[in-house]
Amino acid sequence: MSQKNKSESEEIFASCSFPSLGLHQTLCDQLQDRMGFKVPTLIQAQAIPVVLSGKHVLVNAATGTGKTIAYLAPVIHHLQMYDPRVERSDGTFALVLVPTRELCMQVYEILQKLLHRFHWIVPGYVMGGENRSKEKARLRKGVSILVATPGRLLDHLKNTASFLHTNLRWVIFDEADRILELGFGKEIEEILEFLGTRQCETDAKGNGASRHSQSQRQNLLLSATLNEKVNNLARISLENPVMIGLDEKMGLIKQAEYLGSIGRDSHGESELSGTPYSCLDADYNLPTQLVQRFVKVPCGSRLVALLSVLLNIYEMEASTKVVVFFSTCDAVNFHYELISKFHWGLDVQLGEQKKYSFAKCKAFRLHGNMEHEDRRTTFQGFKSEKSALLLCTDVAARGLDFPEVRHIIQYDSPGEASEYVHRVGRSARLGKKGDALLFLQPVEMDYLQDLTKHGVVLEEFSLLKVLDKFLMHNQKSQRGKFISLEMHPWVLSLQRALESYITAEEKLKKLAKDAFCSWVRAYTAHRGELKRIFMVKKLHLGHVARSFGLKEQPSLVGGSFQKQMKKRKREQKQEGLSKRRKVKAKR
Numbered sequence: 001m002s003q004k005n006k007s008e009s010e011e012i013f014a015s016c017s018f019p020s021l022g023l024h025q026t027l028c029d030q031l032q033d034r035m036g037f038k039v040p041t042l043i044q045a046q047a048i049p050v051v052l053s054g055k056h057v058l059v060n061a062a063t064g065t066g067k068t069i070a071y072l073a074p075v076i077h078h079l080q081m082y083d084p085r086v087e088r089s090d091g092t093f094a095l096v097l098v099p100t101r102e103l104c105m106q107v108y109e110i111l112q113k114l115l116h117r118f119h120w121i122v123p124g125y126v127m128g129g130e131n132r133s134k135e136k137a138r139l140r141k142g143v144s145i146l147v148a149t150p151g152r153l154l155d156h157l158k159n160t161a162s163f164l165h166t167n168l169r170w171v172i173f174d175e176a177d178r179i180l181e182l183g184f185g186k187e188i189e190e191i192l193e194f195l196g197t198r199q200c201e202t203d204a205k206g207n208g209a210s211r212h213s214q215s216q217r218q219n220l221l222l223s224a225t226l227n228e229k230v231n232n233l234a235r236i237s238l239e240n241p242v243m244i245g246l247d248e249k250m251g252l253i254k255q256a257e258y259l260g261s262i263g264r265d266s267h268g269e270s271e272l273s274g275t276p277y278s279c280l281d282a283d284y285n286l287p288t289q290l291v292q293r294f295v296k297v298p299c300g301s302r303l304v305a306l307l308s309v310l311l312n313i314y315e316m317e318a319s320t321k322v323v324v325f326f327s328t329c330d331a332v333n334f335h336y337e338l339i340s341k342f343h344w345g346l347d348v349q350l351g352e353q354k355k356y357s358f359a360k361c362k363a364f365r366l367h368g369n370m371e372h373e374d375r376r377t378t379f380q381g382f383k384s385e386k387s388a389l390l391l392c393t394d395v396a397a398r399g400l401d402f403p404e405v406r407h408i409i410q411y412d413s414p415g416e417a418s419e420y421v422h423r424v425g426r427s428a429r430l431g432k433k434g435d436a437l438l439f440l441q442p443v444e445m446d447y448l449q450d451l452t453k454h455g456v457v458l459e460e461f462s463l464l465k466v467l468d469k470f471l472m473h474n475q476k477s478q479r480g481k482f483i484s485l486e487m488h489p490w491v492l493s494l495q496r497a498l499e500s501y502i503t504a505e506e507k508l509k510k511l512a513k514d515a516f517c518s519w520v521r522a523y524t525a526h527r528g529e530l531k532r533i534f535m536v537k538k539l540h541l542g543h544v545a546r547s548f549g550l551k552e553q554p555s556l557v558g559g560s561f562q563k564q565m566k567k568r569k570r571e572q573k574q575e576g577l578s579k580r581r582k583v584k585a586k587r
């Protein structure tokens with residue numbers, strides 16, 4: 001092992017074994033034989049003993065560091081030791097709340113593997129999009145460890161009388177920040193109300209006597225980023241939590257501040273010793289081996305730049321996995337259709353015909369407007385391919401563990417810096433290499449400062465070098481001489497080819513127009529501080545249209561769009577008015 005690899009793996013893996021953390025031998029064998037995990041990751045080594053001890057825990061650690069096992073293993077350890085053995089009729093002992101359906105499936109699949117030798121502990125899931133009656137039937141039979149998305153869980157808590165949770169001992173919020181950002185805050189409050197906030201209040205309410213006296217409630221909260229909403233959830237749900245994985249460089253003062261910020265007394269019973277700490281300034285945890293770059297591209301050349309970057313990646317590495325993030329479902333649909341169908345034939349000197357295909361591998365798409373079953377197939381398909389391209393919205397940004405993703409391209413910028421962190425976190429997992437590339441237009445460069453505020457620093461990627469590679473024979477003498485990207489011969493000819501192709505393909509043209517409209521709408525929806533950077537006023541809509549391969553100016557495309565924009569403005573005005581009225585009324 002080279003020195004570099006050695007130190008990288010030392011940063012990820014601990015120098016102890018799973019049994020030494022206190023886990024049952026059969027479970028350790030299962031981790032090794034079934035999952036191939038020989039030693040724990042650092043975060044697992046820190047978290048497992050604490051979770052085993054029964055304390056409430058807040059885990060804040062970089063993406064891809066093994067948080068899932070850090071909570072599942074201790075829960076299974078305890079459950080498999082219950083005497084009498086847990087039975088289906090005992091209902092649910094552990095509840096794992098996750099933000100998305102894909103993450104729900106992912107955690108459930110890991111659970112299935114871990115429980116292979118503990119057949120009496122039954123895993124299960126409930127999530128939006130699934131058949132309610134089938135879920136009801138499963139809950140009626142009994143599920144020992146339940147993975148759930150918040151909306152559907154609440155639905156069952158309210159409407160499925162046979163859902164037994166009087167033995168509930170663990171409530172785990174995985175990707176807590178995302179759950180809250182997706183607007184599930186209200187559902188979470190209601191869920192906590194149903195289940196009792198921190199203690200085993202269900203027993204106190206006399207909802208059923210337990211065969212298992214161990215049922216003292218333990219809540220766990222896991223998040224790769226911390227923010228005010230997560231702090232609030234921590235405040236409501238955790239009792240004297242132990243902080244794990246928070247930034248080592250921060251000292252005790254920061255911990256105390258953090259504990260203060262979530263309303264805990266740092267001199268009280270909170271566990272402060274021995275664990276690394278907090279990122280009050282919302283500095284984000286990013287894998288150190290991740291190479292992060294940005295590319296500055298004028299709006300009208302964005303599509304050509306994206307295709308060229310993809311072409312370059314697959315020419316350099318015949319087999320690799322790439323994820324490209326877009327801001328809207330329509331944009332994903334358009335680019336997916338284009339990339340799957342468009343091949344560019346170019347007459348090269350000597351009469352040769354070179355055909356460029358921009359995805360030399362299987363392409364997938366994933367977004368929230370897809371049918372549930374299609375989402376599931378994409379998720380599994382992209383996971384199992386060795387070389388593949390995934391075009392997606394932020395539905396794929398959190399928690400999903402796609403093995404071996406090397407490149408993350410953020411074609412549309414992510415908005416909040418925390419979203420940036422989660423998107424790039426789909427690569428460079430567990431010490432593996434990763435390259436992240438963020439597309440920015442010249443008018444958006446201030447976004448880099450916003451990232452810098454959170455400790456994220458990006459280097460510039462030289463797109464011209466990539467474009468020069470594709471120069472035709474007769475243009476090669478001019479290599480390195482094009483200063484303006486828009487005038488680069490490769491850009492000009494590819495753009496022309498794209499525009500003719502899209503104009504000729506009715507279906508694609510329609511997709512391009514829809515994508516154009518929704519893209520501009522999404523651009524207007526940037527929040528707070530970011531509005532100053534991503535300003536529609538600064539955009540040249542004709543150039544935006546070019547970035548969807550449209551020759552027509554937006555006025556031709558935008559009849560319905562203009563109407564929608566007007567409607568939106570009216571609605572915003574109305575909202576503003578009613579808010580102001582409410583404020584007045586309060587006063």
Ligand SMILES: Nc1ncnc2c1ncn2[C@@H]1O[C@H](COP(=O)(O)OP(=O)(O)OP(=O)(O)O)[C@@H](O)[C@H]1O
Pocket residue numbers: 036037038039040041044062063064065066067068069224398399400401403425429430
């Ligand atoms: N001890 C281990 N040894 C080897 N691989 C491991 C170990 N623990 C976890 N992994 C693998 O590491 C990858 C990342 O794990 P996981 O998805 O739990 O990370 P995470 O911290 O939850 O990431 P995110 O914040 O993005 O959700 C997975 O592929 C998992 O199978």
